[in-house]
Amino acid sequence: MRPDGARRHARIAVLGASGYTGQEFARLALAHPGLELTVLSSREHAGRPAAELLPGLDPRIHTLPAVTDPAALPGLLEQGAFDTLVCCLPHGAWRALAAEVPALARLPQRIVDLSSDHRDGSGGYVYGLPEAFRAEIADAARVANPGCYPTAAALAMLPAAEHGWIGGPAMVSALSGVSGAGRSPALRTSFVELDGGAAFYRVGVEHAHVAEMERSLARLAGSAVEVAFAPQLAPMARGILLTATLPLASALTPLEVQAAYRERYAGEPFVRMLDPGQWPETRVVRASNRCDLAVTTVHGGRTLVATAALDNLVKGAAGQAVQNLNLMLGWPENWGLPAHGTPW
Structure with a gap:
């Protein structure tokens, strides 16, 4: 059930969508009623159909955006294609890209970084462990997802x-x-x-x-x-x-x-x-x-x-990123997230 009074969608760009955490985030986002997956970015796979990048997803159910090069993200941001950036890059890569393209780090309404680049609180990032720092996350625009x-x-x-x-x-x-x-x-x-x-x-x-x-x-x-x-x-x-x-x-x-x-x-x-x-x-x-x-x-x-x-890949990465986004957006913390495991 959609929470009353909350905005209906956050438009998400996934940077580093070809990695395991990027793919896991995409899977969870597509099942989340409030998250709209509008941009998938991967330097290695740019130009390829998203179905090739995300082999576990069924393109008949969701229309997936084509994979773009990270260089295209500032322009897409200016066009309003996304308002929230989820960074699933290797450690050090997001910090380097943000230094190279400052607008990409400055302009999105929200950023959740799944690397270790800002877990020390640098750059104004809040450490995203909800069970310990829930109130800080809810007020944050930049969250560093824990390892x-x-x-x-x-x-x-x-x-x-x-x-x-x-x-x-x-x-x-x-x-x-x-x-x-x-x-x-x-x-x-x-x-x-x-x-x-x-x-x-x-x-x-x-x-x-x-x-x-x-x-x-x-x-x-x-x-x-x-x-x-x-x-x-x-x-x-x-x-x-x-x-x-x-x-x-x-x-x-x-x-x-x-x-x-x-x-x-x-x-x-x-x-x-x-x-x-x-x-x-x-x-x-x-x-x-x-x-x-x-x-x-x-x-x-x-x-x-x-x-x-x-x-x-879930509570240790992509799922916790969704949990943090729920808090940042004022939504129920468990909205759209799986609580049950799959033992077999």
């Missing part, structure tokens, strides 16, 4: 940070589907290299998402929290399964932390607390905008173990 790993990590640790429970550095370990590495071909994400096993990479503090996790935790906790990270590639297309292990300032029982987490996330449309004894699975959140969480304590209540599962 997939940091989204899962923040949701896993958010109540602990807000309650002041964290008593030392956090250790985060996570399995990720290969789509998280992007669509460009790479040896380490090829079938032969990855099938049949999982592999750690960039363990410690060198992964770019460590700084993003630390920024979020510092804002939530009110003081610095160090993070070490052990990411792993798993032979699956999509999904993140994350464990955060935290020393607690004071001992807490499993029931105490479970009750606090359940209270904090009560009413959150896209965070589900699992019952004690149940643990997150990537397959049950696949293709949904939902994050499943389960928590407990060990070592006599001195250590918190928080686990999370989400779809890296």
Whole structure:
């Protein structure tokens, strides 16, 4: 049902529409009653029919715009072809393009950037984690969508940070589907290299998402929290399964932390607390905008173990971008977004 008093449509240009997140955003936007997909932009695929760029979509149902080169976007913006820009470019590419074509960064009514370029708050961008910063997002014209790993990590640790429970550095370990590495071909994400096993990479503090996790935790906790990270590639297309292990300032029982987490996330449309004894699975959140969480304590209540599962392309990227757009436009936050997963 369309919310009363809201504008009927936002006209969307997707920059970087050929990548996994760009394609996923297009799929979600076409199913959203308030989002009108008017421009698809890709330098590599410019001039080709959109159906070739988005093979999972049925062009008989939606008339899709032809794919344009990013150089054409300023002119299309002047013509009123779009009012909202969704950037699905590799890290660093949007910042470079915005410096090259300042009007493209300045003139759209709204911009949601899915890269890491402005997650530090530069350029006037608001960090787009709705469960933590909903009010700021609703007032923003520029939103930096969180990364997939940091989204899962923040949701896993958010109540602990807000309650002041964290008593030392956090250790985060996570399995990720290969789509998280992007669509460009790479040896380490090829079938032969990855099938049949999982592999750690960039363990410690060198992964770019460590700084993003630390920024979020510092804002939530009110003081610095160090993070070490052990990411792993798993032979699956999509999904993140994350464990955060935290020393607690004071001992807490499993029931105490479970009750606090359940209270904090009560009413959150896209965070589900699992019952004690149940643990997150990537397959049950696949293709949904939902994050499943389960928590407990060990070592006599001195250590918190928080686990999370989400779809890296939806709640970890394109779905969260739609969630942020809903807030920016004053629409119901869950409008047009899938809450149910597709396990099979």
